[in-house]
Amino acid sequence: MSDTMDRILAIRKIVTVSRWFGLWKWPNEDNGCQIVRKIYPFILHLPLSCTCTALMWIEVIRSEDVTQAGNVLYMALTVFVMLIKIFNIWHRRQEAFAFIDELERHEIYKLLRSEEFVFWKREQKSFQRIFYTYIAGTVAVALTGYLSVLYQESYELPFTYYVPFEWQNPQLYYYAWGYNVLAMSLSCLSNCLLDTMGCYFMFHIALLYRLMNRRLLALREAPEVKAIPELRHLFQLHKRVRSLTKQCEILVSPYVVSQVVLSALIICFSLYRVVQMGKSNTGGLATTLQFVGVMIVQIFLPCYYGNELTVSANQLTNSVFNTNWLDYSVTTRKILNCYMESLKRPVKLRAGMFFEIGLPIFMKTINNAYSFLALLINLSK
Template sequence: MQSTDRIAAVRFLITVQRWTGLLKWQDENSHDLRTWVKRIYPFALHLPLTFTYIGLMWLEALTSADFEQAGQVLYMSVTELALISKLINIWYRREQVAGFIHELDGDPAYELGNHEEREFWHRQQMHFQRIFYFYIRGSLFVAAMGFSSVFFQEEYELPFGYYVPFEWRTPERYYYAWGYNVIAMTLCCLSNILLDTMGCYFMFQIALLYRVMNLRLQALHRTPERESAPRLRAIFRLHTRVRRLTRQCEVLVSPYVLSQVVFSAFIICFSAYRLVHMGFRERPGLFLTTLQFVAVMIVQIFLPCYYGNELTFHASALTDSVFRTNWLEYSVPTRKLLNCYMEFLKRPVKVRAGVFFEIGLPIFVKTINNAYSFFALLLKVSK
């Protein structure tokens, strides 16, 4: 409870992301052989597995004999297409991401002031950690179910369809295709959920800083002016830095959320189409795996929308917290200072995905509605 580790919730996950080639290593600025290996490691890992595997999935979808066969592959192909946009974004902005994490972790401007703030911070970090560890375990469990469910089928079938350049429906060659499928899909699944976690954590961390400022403002309710004035100035300076962090966070998470929201409607649509044409009695294992996949996809859309909504909500709550201070008994200069701060708060804090929409719960509802509309249209076209 006394820990001041400000990124405790994702400390271990940052290490995992470095080993999976998603984040920059801390000592990549030197010029020795070890550093060179670390720089090319992400490409050596993801090019033969992630990008090649996704290319083979799309080749299978485009060369399918009919629309029903293509629909069995498209639901996962579109999912991995969103992963490519996330990977390109995180690699392109790797320096910015490393600087952002370093500032959240080590900048003394964000130090917690007292035991109550440290306790509050620790409790919220553990709450975030529980949510996303459950999400990560659930996603990996769905992948494991898909890998094992094919062994209960009468015919040879791959867990997640992709183009195989040799005849794999034989006892001798099936496990080669199955093994590559397991390795590549595990890396894709792990990369996807880790990038989701990091994007949500950035928004969660900034929302937490706004909540700390709310707590500090509310603590001034019974504080005399001689103590409140320096604390108010410190809060104003912190707010300026957090607003800058919010703009940086928008740059980092905007492409990821935009691609996820745009593709998610099609992913859910093709997954539901696959469920309709699959049937539970014929393929119970694959049916349950696809159903779990749809549930995970809905959670995957909901989480960034929820944390974006939390950021906006707690930033706008600062206005009420200012009114709860003992401002009626302050002197004229201090009240003028508060008035200037209230004018500053009139500018709403919102995180946008590109220039298209604000990240929040309304866009989640709209995405689900779009998925249902696409699904109904797809059923009519298939008939």
């Protein structure tokens, strides 16, 4: 059966949109006529994402107390993490492009049977639904923030930043509001797109490990003559996927480290803002509570997909053991035994030299956020 389906179906549209947001390499970008596409990301992000982030940190520095700083810090930290992700993908743009290109085109990853097509399409659609829902939730937070301030009695910005002119008047307010909307919309969508790409790298490799498990289990009743070519192909595929796992770790490590390390502070300052705000500002309260929910999901997703990769890879030992190996020749059994010995080295993604990407680090981050919040509330008293 020929491999006719799109192997990166879940992010085909995400890749296209990411190019227009200056987050993904264009094909044939090094040609003379395409040089504008190379500088386009800087033209787009420097006056909006980068400048808005700098203005938020200026506002933090100018704050007179913890409460005023907390109203800005939760978003200043969020966009700072987003900039780390952008700089990371710009720095590794060629590696990321080659990574996805290999997953899409290399013959070794070709699907071989109709049930594999069904399995692959189902999982890709599932990933697509999860991240479209996540992106919609993030956009809803931004829209709530943009619109709620228009119904306030006083002049307020959706997401506070330093404005270098007097904006709290009918003539100039909408200039400050409009820049805030443009910069934060770009930052919000860029953050979502980069989260989706980072999680997809881990998801796709986990899916390849699951595919190998399925192929090994399919050999349960297969005679040795039929099993040997399948095993040879699986050994080659496994070697390639292990190499891809290392590449994936390099690509996602800065993104996950920055997200996990700073997320505890982001959630802490967000909840502190809710405590200080009370019920006096309904729009701001709704925006912040939605933001906390989205932030928790944002931390959970890379931890979940990193955990799935580890679990799927470690299941290979059981899958090999469940083949029809007892009926194979001594030579084949020795080869399988050597393969199982090599599988004893656990496959784990590490975020830098700090921690393993998995569900335990998610729980630790939430616990840290609660501890920081309790400490901040006590200090403010």
